[in-house]
Amino acid sequence: MPLKPALLLAALALPLPAIAQPAPAEVAKLRDAALKDEIAWDITEGLTTEIGPRLAGTADEARARRWAVAKLKALGFSNVRVEPYQMPVWVRGEEKGAIVGSFAQPLDLTALGNSGATPAAGIEAEVVYFPTLADLEAAPAASLAGKIAFVSHAMHAAQDGSSYGPFGQVRRIGPAIAARKGAAAILIRSIGTDYHRNPHTGVTTFPQGTAPIPAAALSVPDAEQLERVLDRGKPVRVKLLLTPRQIGMRESGNVIAEVPGRDAKAGVVLVGGHLDSWDLGTGAIDDASGVAITAAAAKRIMAAGRPRRTIRVVWFGAEEVGGFGGEAYAKAHAGERHALAAESDFGADRIWKFDTALPATAAPVADRLATALAPLGITRGNALAGDGTDIGPVLATGVAAVDLSQDGTRYFDYHHTPDDTLDKIDRAQLQQNVAAWTAMLAIVANAPEEIGSVERPQRDH
Numbered sequence: 001m002p003l004k005p006a007l008l009l010a011a012l013a014l015p016l017p018a019i020a021q022p023a024p025a026e027v028a029k030l031r032d033a034a035l036k037d038e039i040a041w042d043i044t045e046g047l048t049t050e051i052g053p054r055l056a057g058t059a060d061e062a063r064a065r066r067w068a069v070a071k072l073k074a075l076g077f078s079n080v081r082v083e084p085y086q087m088p089v090w091v092r093g094e095e096k097g098a099i100v101g102s103f104a105q106p107l108d109l110t111a112l113g114n115s116g117a118t119p120a121a122g123i124e125a126e127v128v129y130f131p132t133l134a135d136l137e138a139a140p141a142a143s144l145a146g147k148i149a150f151v152s153h154a155m156h157a158a159q160d161g162s163s164y165g166p167f168g169q170v171r172r173i174g175p176a177i178a179a180r181k182g183a184a185a186i187l188i189r190s191i192g193t194d195y196h197r198n199p200h201t202g203v204t205t206f207p208q209g210t211a212p213i214p215a216a217a218l219s220v221p222d223a224e225q226l227e228r229v230l231d232r233g234k235p236v237r238v239k240l241l242l243t244p245r246q247i248g249m250r251e252s253g254n255v256i257a258e259v260p261g262r263d264a265k266a267g268v269v270l271v272g273g274h275l276d277s278w279d280l281g282t283g284a285i286d287d288a289s290g291v292a293i294t295a296a297a298a299k300r301i302m303a304a305g306r307p308r309r310t311i312r313v314v315w316f317g318a319e320e321v322g323g324f325g326g327e328a329y330a331k332a333h334a335g336e337r338h339a340l341a342a343e344s345d346f347g348a349d350r351i352w353k354f355d356t357a358l359p360a361t362a363a364p365v366a367d368r369l370a371t372a373l374a375p376l377g378i379t380r381g382n383a384l385a386g387d388g389t390d391i392g393p394v395l396a397t398g399v400a401a402v403d404l405s406q407d408g409t410r411y412f413d414y415h416h417t418p419d420d421t422l423d424k425i426d427r428a429q430l431q432q433n434v435a436a437w438t439a440m441l442a443i444v445a446n447a448p449e450e451i452g453s454v455e456r457p458q459r460d461h
């Protein structure tokens with residue numbers, strides 16, 4: 001393709017190499033202007049106000065896709081489109097729980113995604129307590145026949161959110177383990193770090209051959225209350241009513257928008273977050289802020305001139321319930337060259353650290369990132385980047401990555417609860433995120449180095 005006159009002039013004016021990286025001062029200017037960004041707030045406010053909860057595969061998520069297309073077009077992105085796919089859909093029903101007998105009182109709980117249902121009249125059964133998931137795993141086969149398993153854990157807040165991986169297993173696999181041991185139902189202590197009387201939902205999985213049982217999370221205060229009642233030493237019975245349903249295959253979709261690049265051979269820079277949310281809150285920190293931060297940064301690069309690489313913004317569908325959007329994207333775009341991928345899905349609090357996964361040929365990119373991000377208080381980590389459920393399937397093919405790690409200290413106070421609402425977003429911290437993403441995109445989308453594939457050990461997304 002012949003160079004356009006303006007680009008030709010620009011190329012002639014520059015010293016070799018012909019494709020220049022943006023000067024550090026230019027990156028700094030874009031970064032600092034983004035500290036006053038209003039685009040990300042506008043997207044987060046609009047999505048949480050005009051759409052609200054948007055459970056994957058439902059009419060609410062479809063409405064969110066239409067909203068997203070209109071918003072991304074209005075922002076001036078190119079090739080704005082929806083890529084649909086089919087997925088199994090689970091919807092919440094009634095949910096009630098109570099201790100019965102001499103300590104009779106209600107319990108605040110919520111069904112986990114993919115939970116089975118009780119009969120319409122509910123069930124009543126004795127509770128068997130397990131302080132940890134390992135204790136549940138150690139219970140003899142069939143020992144829970146007809147009982148309600150209750151599993152606790154010791155999750156605490158951490159800046160890097162690292163407690164979610166191990167303690168989240170109570171929610172992810174606890175119900176299937178209890179089902180295999182014959183339990184009539186399972187209650188877990190919410191995978192959360194707050195003492196609000198809000199249970200935390202989230203997905204659980206029953207593998208083929210394991211019939212789903214009713215599975216619910218108690219709020220942390222309710223879990224501790226039930227533990228104290230059990231401590232009294234008498235058998236404790238709980239009454240439980242959960243009526244969620246699997247409603248079969250439905251349409252979901254990924255919303256895609258692009259900032260076209262100059263050099264089609266240089267590969268696509270993939271960024272984004274997920275558009276769907278749990279149904280209890282309005283999905284402000286999970287993940288309206290993530291789609292907003294990444295789109296705002298891409299928009300700022302677009303406004304500064306055409307980057308070398310195409311920046312593709314994807315607002316993935318159906319992340320919460322099993323990463324269906326990420327799988328569908330990787331399948332649909334398997335033949336394409338991705339230079340690098342990065343995802344924002346950990347709230348809206350400030351970025352404190354970055355990590356990279358870059359081929360040796362692109363090592364200087366990480367040094368330039370360190371220089372550009374340091375004034376925002378962001379330090380260089382020594383982990384191999386690769387966060388993000390939605391980009392996981394693309395990263396698994398060896399695509400390079402950058403992680404911009406957000407402060408997760410208070411993330412699990414609100415995560416997957418009715419409290420995930422707009423008021424939890426701190427505007428200055430949201431702007432710091434946009435500034436970091438803008439600087440990162442300015443560097444990676446324009447890097448003259450080839451960003452090829454990366455050796456990556458198999459990891460569990």
Ligand code: ZN
Nearest residue numbers: 274286287345
């Ligand atoms: Zn999320």
Ligand code: ZN
Nearest residue numbers: 286320415416
């Ligand atoms: Zn989530």
